[in-house]
Amino acid sequence: MKQLLYRRSSPEKTHHQHRQALKKSYRWLLWLALSFYLFFSSSTQSFLPSPISRRFLSQNQAFASSSTVSSLKIYVYDLPPEFNRVWLSNPRCESHLFAAEVAFHDALLHSSVRTVDPFEADLFFVPVYVSCNFSTPNGFPSLGHARPLLSSAVDLISRDFPFWNRSNGVDHIFVASHDYGACFHAMEDVAIADGIPAFLKKSILLQTFGVISPHACQEAEHVVIPPYIVPELDQWPLPETTKRDIFVFFRGKMEVHPKNVSGRFYSRKVRTEIWNKYSGNRRFYLRRHRYDGYQSEIARSVFCLCPLGWAPWSPRLVESVALGCVPVIIADGIRLPFPEVVPWSEISLTVPELDVGSLETLLVRVASTNLSAIQRRLWDSAVRKSLLFHRHGIFHGDASWHVLHALEERVNRRSFRRRRRSDLGELVRWG
Structure with missing residues (x-):
């Protein structure tokens, strides 16, 4: 019975072979069409499946x-x-x-x-x-x-x-x-x-x-x-119109003994190093106690220190940009927000954590050379807006x-x- 079911006449065999040839040709045509499709769509991104709309x-x-x-x-x-x-x-x-x-x-x-x-x-x-x-x-x-x-x-x-x-x-x-x-x-x-x-x-x-x-x-x-940070900061006076009588500013937690009750070293000791090195330096306005109006101090400052805390990032980074103070980023390996639109390398300074002992030398050099160029780019209102x-x-x-x-x-x-x-x-x- 199986032999009868699978036996084909000569015309049936010819028809079957024709169908197989057509199917093989169809596969080749499909391969060719899809190859063109993938080639052109890879540059135009013309296929976006549901739920992504065209x-x-x-x-x-x-x-x-x-x-x-x-x-x-x-x-x-x-x-x-x-x-x-x-x-x-x-x-x-x-x-x-x-x-x-x-x-x-x-x-x-x-x-x-x-x-x-x-x-x-x-x-x-x-x-x-x-x-x-x-x-x-x-x-x-x-x-x-x-x-x-x-x-x-x-x-x-x-x-x-x-x-x-x-x-x-x-x-x-x-x-x-x-x-x-x-x-x-x-x-x-x-x-x-x-x-x-x-x-x-x-x-x-x-x-x-x-x-x-x-x-x-x-x-x-x-x-x-x-x-x-509260967006009202962008309603302060324009950065270029503010008198900046503070050379270097920082207010925040600066452990005299960096190892706190958790047994960890806060800020990888960076803030303690800054305090020990510069707390008596008249160019550095360093304060360890909280003050609700500290934004007014940022608006008066030329350079604002942005050292890491427990994590690399800090709200001071955005506050400094919003108020026109050049951020001095001290946080090794940090990845900053929106680098495609915020020219971080042109509006801020990055100092390795191990080099905090050279901060004064570095900032004095910048102040006497390219500070005005940095401030001009920093004071672009589009830069401030992008972070708020x-x-x-x-x-x-x-x-x-x-x-x-x-x-x-x-x-x-x-x-x-x-x-x-x-x-x-x-x-x-x-x-």
């Missing part, structure tokens, strides 16, 4: 110079208030250096980038405030609740919405504006040991922490963002605007890679 293509090149915010569409989850708004009962939550998590959330809610239809969204923002419970007896951020709070938020959205499970969180955004980002600890050794929570490792993190070398706390897709978040919308050229630009680049890159893998998989299957 609307990127007409506006992507114009984005950096246009007055529009972005062609992205971002869905903002409306989480229960215990994940965010309840924490605002602490007024420091929306004003301290970690408050980018609040500012960016508010900016999205007031922006045309936000969509209320999650099915048309390109990205999804998860608004969880984890740094509002800020102070502890030893002065460290209280971040012990961060991991369980974020885990609860992910459990909620993965249960009630299909979008997290569809992508395993790849197209979801979180803010981690803390010392060591989503490692959620102020001590580097503990942060490294804890690492980024596994459920966040595929998502996109907006974090203030960034270093050039590989680090456990940046082992996820991320955008380095500036620390938050605004709470009531996203404005052309501000910090949130540049975050969206960085997100759009990552979306396009990820889409290209996913589609290319899919196309190659189809070729293998057809072959």
Whole structure:
């Protein structure tokens, strides 16, 4: 019976052979067509699969110079208030250096980038405030609740919405504006040991922490963002009109005994070295005690020291730029926000941690040679604006605007890679 079923007449054999030849020719034609497709689309990025819309293509090149915010569409989850708004009962939550998590959330809610239809969204923002419970007896951020709070938020959205499970969180955004980002600890050794929570490792993190070398706390897709300072600083008098009668300024924690109760060396001893070397030097205006009006001192200063604290970054970096004081960055290996648009090497000075003993010599030399050129570039209003978040919308050229630009680049890159893998998989299957 099997022989009867599989036996073919001579015409049937001819027809079968003809079909096989056509199929083989079709495969070759498909290979040729897809080769042309992949070649030309690799330069134009003309394929963007769902949920990424083709609307990127007409506006992507114009984005950096246009007055529009972005062609992205971002869905903002409306989480229960215990994940965010309840924490605002602490007024420091929306004003301290970690408050980018609040500012960016508010900016999205007031922006045309936000969509209320999650099915048309390109990205999804998860608004969880984890740094509002800020102070502890030893002065460290209280971040012990961060991991369980974020885990609860992910459990909620993965249960009630299909979008997290569809992508395993790849197209979801979180803010981690803390010392060591989503490692959620102020001590580097503990942060490294804890690492980024596994459920966040595929998502996109907006974090203030960034270093050039590989680090456990940046082992996820991320955008380095500036620390938050109140945007009203850009309403101060123009930097070039301010009298600068302080040569070198720093106010902040400067341990006389750098090893504090935690047993770690604060600022890798850099701030202690600065205090011991220059506290009696009349060119250096160094103060160890808190003063709420210290921004007025920055506005009077020529150079502002920005040494590392527990982590490399510091809000002084943004405050100095906003108020026209030349930042002196003392934090080895730091990676700064928005280097594509902020000319850091032209508006700031970088001093190796081991060379703090030569600070005076270096700054006097700069003051007598190219200080005016540095200040001219630093006092560009576009530079100041690029590092400031605004709470009531996203404005052309501000910090949130540049975050969206960085997100759009990552979306396009990820889409290209996913589609290319899919196309190659189809070729293998057809072959």
